[in-house]
Amino acid sequence: MDSSTFEPKILALCCRHCAYAAADLAGAMRIRYPTSIRIVEVPCTGRVEAVELLHAFEEGVDGVMVAG
C-alpha cells in the first residue's frame, strides 16, 4: 500500500464520562473526523482488558485508542 494514501483504521474505546462525551460534543459542533475512526463507548476504560485490544487487531484495525 502506498504510504501516502494509507489511512489507518482506528478503534477508539471511549469512557462514557469523558472521552465519549467529548466525541458527542464534537459531533454536536459538527467537527469532522475521519470515517476510519470507530468509536465504542465503554462504561469506564478501567474495564478494558488486553484481550479486547488483541481482538481488535485480529479483526483488522491498525490501532486502538483507549481514551478515558
Place this chain on the structure above:
Amino acid sequence: MIVGEQKSLEEILGLLGDAKKVLVAGCGTCVTVCFAGGEKEVGILSSALRMKSELDGHPIAVDEVTVQRQCEWEYIDPLKERLAEYDVVLSLACGIGVQAMNERFPNIITLPGINTTSLSLPVEQGVWEERCQACGDCVLGITFGICPIARCSKQLMNGPCGGSQNGVCEVDPSIPCAWQLIWDRANMFGQMERLLEVQPPKNWGQSRDGGPRKIVREDLRLTERE
C-alpha cells in the same frame, strides 16, 4: 499456591508444530490467581497465536476453554466430546493438569503452555516467593514457621552457614537468609536455646528421593481395594 509462568510464544509455536487446530485450555484455580493460565491468559495467548501464525503464513485455528480445575477428572470429563476436532490441546494448567488431560484423553496430545515453577506466596501484587517444597516431612514446627528447605539455598537443617552476610544469602543478595530469619524469630520469642539442638540429617525418603509419592486414604475411597 501452585505458581507458573507462561512459556514464550516462540516455544509454544515450536511445540505446536504443524497443528492446524488447537484448543487452548485454561484452569480456573491456581494458575488463574497467579495470572499464568486462567481465562484471561487463555484469551490473550489464543489471540496472539492466531495473529502470529497468520503472519507466519501457517494460520492455526485456535479455540478457547477454561475449566474450574484441570487436575480433577470431574472437571475435565465434559471436554471429552469436543476434543476429537482438535489436532492438539495446549494446556495452561500446571504440570498436574497437563498430565491429567493426557491420562484422561490418551488419544490426543496435551502440551504444556506454562512452566510450573513453585509453591509460592504472593507477597505483594505481582511478586511470588517460594515458601514450600512439599518435602513430605514438615519442619516448620521446629524452625519457628520459616522453612529452611524452601527458603535456604542449601536447604540446611542447622544454620546459618558462612555464606550468610548481613541477613542475606551469598547466592543472591535479594534472598533473605532463611536461618537469619529463623534465629531472629526465635530471639523474638526468647527461645533461641531451642535452636541449639543439632538437627539430624533430614529423612529425604519422604520427599522426592523416595520416588514419586502417593497418598492412599482408605477411609475416602469409593471402590474396594483389589
